[in-house]
Amino acid sequence: MIHHFHPSILREYDIRGPVGSLLGHDDAHAVGRSFATRVRRAGGGRVAVGRDGRLSSPELEAALVEGLRTGGVDVVRIGLGPTPMLYHAEATLGVDGGIQVTGSHNPSGHNGFKLMLGHRSFFGDDVQDLARLAAAGDWTEGAGTVQDVDIQGAYVSRLLDVRPVAARVGWDTGNGAAGPVIAALTARLPGGHHLLHAQVDGHFPNHHPDPSEEGNLADLKALVLERGLDCGFAFDGDGDRIGAVDGRGRAVRADLLLALLAQPVLRDLPGATIIADVKSSAALFDRVCELGGRPVMWKSGHSSIKSRMLHEDAPIAGELSGHIFFAHRWYGFDDAQYAAVRLLELLGETGATLADLVDALPRYHATPELRFAVDPASRVRVVDEVLARLAARGAAVERVDGARVTTADGWWLLRASNTESLLTVRAEARDEAGLARLLAEVDAQLAASGVERPPD
Structure with missing residues (x-):
């Protein structure tokens, strides 16, 4: 038996794509078979599995678990919860790996898998190796067991191993998988707590669960200001990314x-x-x-x-x-849950x-992360061309991930997405005039490579 994944779902950091068209039951089963093979060949035999609240997650989880079991791995199912709860299970339950079924912050019709093996991230060449094993049918065989474990209580108790201030806080889980954990956590935190959109709903009826987009913080900002709260926290669809709003209703990056x-x-x-x-x-x-x-x-x-x-x-x-x-x-x-309680601890200290x-931090004027689509063939080419021109003129450039250029005004960044046909731009300066000059420089570099950045 062999299986071929659509290449587009094999991302740098995970496996992810639109359910039905590019990702389905057979893919989930094959992920399980290939990952079980990697686990067993590494000398392991147990894997923790969790899932987020997307509509397709139960079906994909069931197929994944069956693939793991058929590959000879024992499965510890922790059920619905945020990805960090799966990471906590992987760190504490004596397992050899972990998989979360999640679409993260992607649209509601998408889903995928985040993986860990041997307490380390499973990404890059490892993801491609799963596809190689599946295409060759190079899978281990066996009859693993399946065990259901309720770890939410232990996870929440561990989150409470801090000294948080008794603050008045708003919490917006965006109908994502963090909702039940935040409800249990805030019931035990000192202070007053106000929850928004805590009901898990894979349709995401209130707003998209991506706190890095400031527009998705509108409900939380309104709650903080209307109730006179000290601050507010927001979470993405699988609870591994945090957003924050201070008591003045300002988003804090x-x-x-x-x-x-x-x-x-x-x-x-x-x-x-x-x-x-x-x-x-x-x-x-x-x-x-x-x-x-x-x-x-x-x-x-x-x-x-x-x-x-x-x-x-x-x-x-x-x-x-x-x-x-x-x-x-x-x-x-x-x-993100732990980041929130550590911030409350900092307020108390x-x-x-x-x-x-x-x-009290230095004030800079900065753009958000500006992301725009380009032709797939241009994604890496444009960055390489910009880097070459910058090197020719002796610019101060940090090349760790794209081009981060320092000037007298501040800095600007151009990088290619590792997972999509997108370019990312960000700039930061000491004043608005400097920021405008930085963005003009970015746009000139893009134009020299035949690309135009859409209007903000």
């Missing part, structure tokens, strides 16, 4: 949240390495230096960041998109509000 969370980490671990992706603000890197830490800029992508954390023995890391990773007092994975802490 994840790179600035990391700048705040770095303070107690560096107090406990002086001189430690803090990793952030190439899209992150200069305010973050400067703040880490001020606190005596060692900032490291790295490529975007949760699997890349986790791997770099291990390499650098870094206690905390983050991405502009909302992934914040904790090895300090945690397990090394990205967890400092006696300040989130708005006060943000206002």
Whole structure:
């Protein structure tokens, strides 16, 4: 028996695509068979499996579990919950790997799989190897068992191993998989808590569950302002990315949240390495230096960041998109629920509000992450051409992930998406005039390569 995946669902960091047209029951079964083969050939035999709240997740999970079982792996099913709960299960249940059935922040009709093997991210060549094994029918055989385990209570109790302030907080789970965990968590947190869209609903009837898009924070902003709350937190569809709103109703980007969370980490671990992706603000890197830490800029992508954390023995890391990773007092994975309680702990330790802490950081003028579609053949070519022109003129360029160019005004970034036919632009300056000049430079570089950036 062999199986061929559609190449487009084999992403850099996971397997993901539209259900029905490119991803279905047979694909899920084949993922299980191939992953079981990798687990067994690595000397393992048990895998934890969880799922998000998308309409297609139960069917895909069932096919995945059957594939794992037929491949000779014992399965520990933890049921519906956020991806970090699956990561927690993988770290604590004595298993050899983990798979979450999730479409993350993608449209409601999409779904996929995030994988871990041996407590490490499973991505890049590993994903391609699953396809190779399936295409060759090179699968182990067996008759694994299936065990259902309720881990939510243990996960929530572990989240509460902090000292949070008794704040008044809004929580918007966007009808995603984090809803039940946040309901259980806030029932045990001190203070007053107000939940929005906590009912899991794969139709996502209120707004798309992507807190990195400020428009999706409108309900949370309104709640914070109407109720006079101290702050608010939002979560993506599978609960591994966080968004935040301060008491003045302002969105607080994840790179600035990391700048705040770095303070107690560096107090406990002086001189430690803090990793952030190439899209992150200069305010973050400067703040880490001020606190005596060692900032490291790295490529975007949760699997890349986790791997770099291990390499650098870094206690905390983050991405502009909302992934914040904790090895300090945690397990090394990205967890939006844990980021929220660590922020509440920080408020208690400092006696300040989130708005006060943000206002104490240097103020820059920055664009959001500007992403736009290009012809697939142009995605990498454009960045390479821009890098060549920048090198010819001796520009100050960080090449860790695309081109991050530093000028007298600030910096601008152009990078190609690792998973889609998109280019990403971001810029940050000390004032609006400088920001306009940076964007004009980006646009000139794009035009020189025959690409036009859509209007903001």
